[in-house]
Each structure stands twice: as structure tokens, then as C-alpha cells.
Amino acid sequence: MTANGYPWLGKVPTSWKMGRLGTMCSILTDGTHQTPTYVDAGIPFLSIKDVSSGYIDFSDAKMIPLEEHTELRRHAPVQRGDILFTRIGTLGKFVTVDTDVEFSIFVSLGLLRLKNNVPVTKDYLMYYLNSSAVQSYIQSIKAGFGTAAPKYNLSDAAHTPVLIPPKETQEAITRHLDVICQPIDMCSKDIKRQVDALEQYRRSVIHEAVTKGLNPDAPMKDSGIPWIGEIPAGWDVVKGKYMFSQRSSRGNTHLELLSPTQKYGVIPQSLYEERTGAKTVKLKEDTDLQEFKTVHVGDYVISLRSFQGGFEYSDYEGVVSPVYQVFYPISNGPRGYYRYLFKTQPFIDEMNSYAMSLRDGKNIAFADFGRTRIPVPPLDEQHAIADYLDMKCADADKLIDAKREQLRTLAEYKKSLIYEYVTGKREVPA
Structure with missing residues (x-):
């Protein structure tokens, strides 16, 4: 093991090399900077909330007309196998495009595509980019940004260091992390469903009270x-x-x-x-x-x-x-x-x-x-409805906050576990 000049990586195996994300990507761009027209039925238009779970979620995505999507696609032609990353506000979440469904992206998302014949596999790269090491690096960039919406700029992404083990080591790390991360992902998805159900319950309680008494x-x-x-x-x-x-x-x-x-x-x-x-x-x-x-x-x-x-x-x-x-x-x-x-x-x-x-x-x-x-409503009913909703929403919010804290704990544990393997501090068992 040797120190590599990147404190957030710590010591790494001497045989591992370093590269830059920008040299491995044939496309490095962001989504549209304009607010499009939203319609009830159209082409999905993704922003940070649609990838924040670690995968692409179309269930709550906004929709835009086909003609606007066609125009936006010229700037950011997303296709299966590409990688999206969050770059404004919530920084440095990387997800793989694993669908053939066409969609456009907002400026809060960035797009990159791995070149052919680069020294990293995409599966290893995704684990590496979502490790606590890279998150630490991205947060160090954010720390110097003095606005309400910190950015992980395209140039920051291009200059992000990538640790490159031998190919066979990358494949072994990927296989092992696939196995040990699966239970964490399943647990996280279950808790997320519970959060969604609680939030839906909160909305329905409010709507029922303010419209039906x-x-x-x-x-x-x-x-x-x-x-x-x-x-x-x-x-x-x-x-x-x-x-x-x-x-x-x-x-x-x-x-x-x-x-x-x-x-x-x-x-x-x-x-x-x-x-x-x-x-x-x-x-x-x-x-x-x-x-x-x-x-x-x-x-x-x-x-x-x-x-x-x-x-x-x-x-x-x-x-x-x-x-x-x-x-x-x-x-x-x-x-x-x-x-x-x-x-x-x-x-x-x-x-x-x-x-x-x-x-x-x-x-x-x-x-x-x-x-x-x-x-x-009559004033006395307004008062009763507000008191009732204050109580019900406080109870729901307490449960939601507890579930979200569980999600944060699982996410941090997963990132730290990945960090141990993608930096060579823990060897894959034979």
C-alpha cells in the first residue's frame, strides 16, 4: 500500500493506477437550462428527484411535449448504458441508464458515456463513483461554493480522479459488491416504500379534512x-x-x-x-x-x-x-x-x-x-381542522423522519463498505 496524493482515498495498492473521469467519457454534458412546457401526457423530463433513490424512477416524473423533447435531445442524447449524475444542490449521485424509454434531462443532471477500450469497467466505475471516497471529494468541492445551490460542475466531473485496479481485480470487486450490497438495497427499497406510503397517508388526511371536514x-x-x-x-x-x-x-x-x-x-x-x-x-x-x-x-x-x-x-x-x-x-x-x-x-x-x-x-x-x-368553513370548524391536522401531521412527520434517518444510515454504510473494496483496503475473499 502507498499514499497516492489524494487524502480522501488514503493508501492504495501500489499496482493500482490513477486516471481522470473526463478522459474516459466520450460525452460530458448537462441537461437543458430552460424550463420546458409541462403536459399531462408526453415524454418524461427527469430532474434530481427522479434519480435520488439510486435508480431512474419515472413514477413521479414531469412530462413534456414530443417536439420539445426532440429539440432537447439534440443537446443531451441519452441512451441505454449512459450514466447520469446529480450536479446542483444534491451532488454526486451516479445512476446507470438501464432503460430504452426515451426521456430528457434538466440542468440539475449531467450525462456521461464511457468510451470504448478504457481501463475501467462500467460496473466497477459505478461502484467507485458512489463510494464514500468520491462523495468526500465532491463535498470538498461543494465546501467552497457560497450559494444556496452548490454545484458539481461539468469541469469538476471531468477532473474527478478515478482509481484503476487491474481489470481482473475490478471484476472480482464488482461480483463481490453485487452480492453484499443486494440485502442493503432490498432493505432500503422497503423503507422507501414505507416512506412513500406515510407521505401519501399524510396528503390524504390533509385533503380529506380541508375539503370534507x-x-x-x-x-x-x-x-x-x-x-x-x-x-x-x-x-x-x-x-x-x-x-x-x-x-x-x-x-x-x-x-x-x-x-x-x-x-x-x-x-x-x-x-x-x-x-x-x-x-x-x-x-x-x-x-x-x-x-x-x-x-x-x-x-x-x-x-x-x-x-x-x-x-x-x-x-x-x-x-x-x-x-x-x-x-x-x-x-x-x-x-x-x-x-x-x-x-x-x-x-x-x-x-x-x-x-x-x-x-x-x-x-x-x-x-x-x-x-x-x-x-x-365556519371559524370554529377551521380551528378544529387546523388543530387536528397539526396533531396528525406531527405524528406522520415523526415517523417519516425516523424512516429517512434509517435510509441515510443504510446509504452511508453502503458507501463506506464500497469504499473499503474500491480503494483496496479490503481484499475480495477467495
Whole structure:
């Protein structure tokens, strides 16, 4: 064993060589930088979420028209046997394209194709790239990137060092890892199914409560709203503009800067960094905060991506960028009910219908929401529904978090196990 000049690899066998990923790949590109048109039926358009499980998952992929796919394919012509890798935000997950289904990729994914007659097998290379050693190397690149979305750039991928054992050693390592990793993968897939089931249960509980109430025996009536269907007979239906008003106050430069997020709502930037470990985009020192919009506790924010995740609720006083739209409930009644309603998928789909013809951000205007009819339960029912959902969602989130921690533990164990073999620190048993 000898030190090789790459601390993240440690000592490696003296007979093993080093190469660069870029010299072994005939294609090294990324997906489209433009947001395409999404349709109900079309060609799959993959992003990070569709490969984050370690394999390509089409079940929740967005769809784009065939003509747009044809154009995008000229830039990134994906084919069976290629390798995709995540390169923005979530970094350095590598998956093999093991399907003949045509699809296009977003800019958050990179594409590479192994050349012929290179000194590594693809199976060994995939294990190597997904080892804790390479993950450590990629994280060292990320550490110097000061934005909310760290990148593993194409040039970074091209310069990634590859440890190259003799071919027969590569094949032995691959056969052995196939055997010992299979139980880990099976366990991970089972836990992932449990997480999916819990998340579906959480969504169904929310949807049932905010559209049907808590009394299963309540008489029902047609709401006249296609995405709602029937509602309790004692509920009203009102356009959003009669329930909420847009907030336009500015100039509160003494308030802290807030970040609208799909997962945490509207929270301070410092809290976002603490919860996610990511760095937010810092304002320039000469930024004029006079134009930033004021947000009060209980306000809602329409972000540039509300068509993906609904409207965000704020538990904090602060300011947000002028590109966001802020609105608040006109009445002083319970606010938690709408906090849940505005995050349901049918509501998001309804808001998305206003943005379908827009490009470059797909912004939703408050006026679009203002003419949308929404259910209005009596205030006491709103309060009861919010309390019920607070309890049920807290229980579900606790279980989901525990399952995800199990997945993280298994993933780290697998990466460390792979590391031992692809760096020669542990020999394959005879």
C-alpha cells in the first residue's frame, strides 16, 4: 500500500493506477437550462428527484411535449448504458441508464458515456463513483461554493480522479459488491416504500379534512369547484379576493430577510441554513432594502415556484424580495386551515393552470388566486381542522423522519463498505 496524493482515498495498492473521469467519457454534458412546457401526457423530463433513490424512477416524473423533447435531445442524447449524475444542490449521485424509454434531462443532471477500450469497467466505475471516497471529494468541492445551490460542475466531473485496479481485480470487486450490497438495497427499497406510503397517508388526511371536514356524518353539497367536489352543507364558497388582501408595505429595513421555502414555509435565512446545511444567496452590500416587501406573522407568500408547492405561510416578521407577492387574511379568525388548504395537490394544480402558458419562471399573480373560488368553513370548524391536522401531521412527520434517518444510515454504510473494496483496503475473499 502507498499514499497516492489524494487524502480522501488514503493508501492504495501500489499496482493500482490513477486516471481522470473526463478522459474516459466520450460525452460530458448537462441537461437543458430552460424550463420546458409541462403536459399531462408526453415524454418524461427527469430532474434530481427522479434519480435520488439510486435508480431512474419515472413514477413521479414531469412530462413534456414530443417536439420539445426532440429539440432537447439534440443537446443531451441519452441512451441505454449512459450514466447520469446529480450536479446542483444534491451532488454526486451516479445512476446507470438501464432503460430504452426515451426521456430528457434538466440542468440539475449531467450525462456521461464511457468510451470504448478504457481501463475501467462500467460496473466497477459505478461502484467507485458512489463510494464514500468520491462523495468526500465532491463535498470538498461543494465546501467552497457560497450559494444556496452548490454545484458539481461539468469541469469538476471531468477532473474527478478515478482509481484503476487491474481489470481482473475490478471484476472480482464488482461480483463481490453485487452480492453484499443486494440485502442493503432490498432493505432500503422497503423503507422507501414505507416512506412513500406515510407521505401519501399524510396528503390524504390533509385533503380529506380541508375539503370534507371532520364529521363523516355531515350532510354534503356540491361546491361547484371541480378540484374540491362536495363540501359540508354548512360551508360557504368565496373567491379568494374576498377572503385575502395583498400586502404592499415596504421600507421596513430593520426587519430580517426571510426565505420562502416549500418544506419549511417562510423562515429567516439563518434558520434555513441551520436546518438544511445549505448556504443562501447573500445580498450585495449596496442592495436597497427599501423596496423589499414586508411580511407579518400569518401572511402568505406566492413564490416563483408556487406552481410546484403551493403558497408559503410565515410564522415570522421580516422582509422578502420584491419578486414575491405577499397577502394576508382579511378576517382575524383561525389561519391554520388555509395554511393546509394552500399546500394540497388539487389546489396547486389549480394554481398551475394559471401558469401553464407562462415561461421563464411561471409566476402566479395574486389576481389569479383572487378569482379562484375556495371553501370557507365556519371559524370554529377551521380551528378544529387546523388543530387536528397539526396533531396528525406531527405524528406522520415523526415517523417519516425516523424512516429517512434509517435510509441515510443504510446509504452511508453502503458507501463506506464500497469504499473499503474500491480503494483496496479490503481484499475480495477467495
